Amino acid sequence: MKILITGAGGFVGQLLAEHLLNDKHQVILVDIFEPPVPQKASNKQNATTIKADLAQDASSVLSKDLDALYVFHGIMSAGSEENFDLGYRVNLHSTLNLLEAVRQVCPGVRWIYASSTAIFGQPLPAMPSEATVPTPQSSYGTQKMMIEAAINDYTRRGFINGFTLRFPTISVRPGKPTQAASSWMSGIIREPLQGKESVLPCDDDFECWLCSPRTLVRNLVHTLTLQRECMPTHVRQIMLPGITANVAQMMQALKDVGGDQAVSLVKREKASPEIKAMLDSWPIRFDISKALGLGYVADGSFKDAVEDFAASLKE
Template sequence: MHVVVTGGAGFLGSRLIRALLDTPAAPDRPAVTRITSLDLAPCPIEDERLTSLTGDISDPELIRQALTEDTTAVCHLAAVVSSQAEAEFELGMRINLDATRALLEQCRAHSQQIRFLFASSLAVFGPPASEPVPENIAPEPRSSYGIQKAIGELLVNDYSRRGFIDGRVCRLPTVVVRPGRPNRAASSFASSIIREPVAGEEAVCPVATDLPLWLSSPRAVVANLVRALQLTPEALGAQWRTFNLPGLTVTVDEMLKALERQVGSETRRLVRFERDPAIEAIAASWPGALETHRARALGLEADADFDAVIRAHLEEMDHPVA
């Protein structure tokens, strides 16, 4: 089984690759024998089954190199993140929309029907009229990133309806705690206010303490992506191929209380508040809770609570994910 992972050098992409390589074969599922990562940089994992192709994901030639005759699945994680897509409109359109279409077209031209997993986002929703947001509500995004992801969802569903691919669309919660340094995602603060204080550094929170966020740990998201990729067409059915990944509703204040419980009161004092209207407007447009009945019925699961999310981060600090 050959799997192509776009965004494979990123923190979620590399974790997904590691999880796929570590997943054993089963009676209803062949083992992954080869993975190709597409990204601007090589995937940091060292494994003889992994090949890294570096370049612009919107380059059709790069996509043609990646999708070989033995390709059976594509996991499309590559994206320009929210604030950057808002600030650099052309770049967001090229990577988040044009590259998705080019990738789908190459899959359509393949000799066999490819299983296609598309990582979407809760950013496809606008400010909710009620929460949790129903699974069948029409997206009304309030950002260029959300609009680009929503169009990608529609394309994957239509290509699946036409039989060009075997698609599944996973709307990811905000993933916490991301390692490394802050990036240009509007949600970057959600990791910073945990990650930096744990490391003894000051963090800035640009939003109000009562803002609810829909969150998941990297560990839970990767496990759910693996499970979503493994789902058979029969399990998904002929219906709409989009579902919300399970998550937790947590306010910023609740996040900081969990931080204090798990690490100590001194860590919470390292978080200072400087409201940023631009960041707050984007983050406040996302729902704080989503219905996940379909995903849970398919075997996908959420973290137990936010304390468990912090404990998972502390474990990874002691034993970094390769």
């Protein structure tokens, strides 16, 4: 297949590109800077890298023979809250530009969009699902919600074959901290296991909805196999499976894998009122029966994700 990834220089884009290249797909990596080809990928000759501003010219990255797009580009949650104009330009307007360019250049293509549980806000039922009305409490969630609606409409009209995947927080992410309000959910594992300090802004009873990188990639690739008819054309949202873990359980997993020395590197610090309000608004349990019925999978435990990351450091 010929597959394009926007935001391909980011963690998820690089992880997926490596997997797709290893499976011998042709992969086009697009970002605001020229994205690298993943170092560990085989079949690097199948990769094309493009530097592009999708808010200015989205059609230049497309071709008529494209089979699928993974749309990952964006300004993350805390960054969108801090810079209102930039968040709307990147998360909303550039994605609408890309949708319209696809309609003109390669109509009917499979469109796989990275949305977020940030589209929800309080109050919520005990187990939100795809049927729960989104009431976001952040600009980031609002931008994601608006793109979700556009994907539904473009799919209903036959312009794309759209799939909206609402991601849990991905942990443990390698690399550097991000502008996401949830960045600490990886940081309290990633940095201490590398001998570095990390900040923890939440109490032990704070709960998170999480997914490991390995399970995320498996579910992203699975989306390539779904038939258009698996959902109504005007309802394309899927809650990707996650697991719920509280801070105390996350710290115990860190201790089990990294010992007391790793735990001592986690420093407690209060979040700002704005970030705390955003974190507290996110739900931490979901009805994922729709996703499971479509063949998606969930992690076993958070400790598995910590062990995966520790093993990657040894590699």
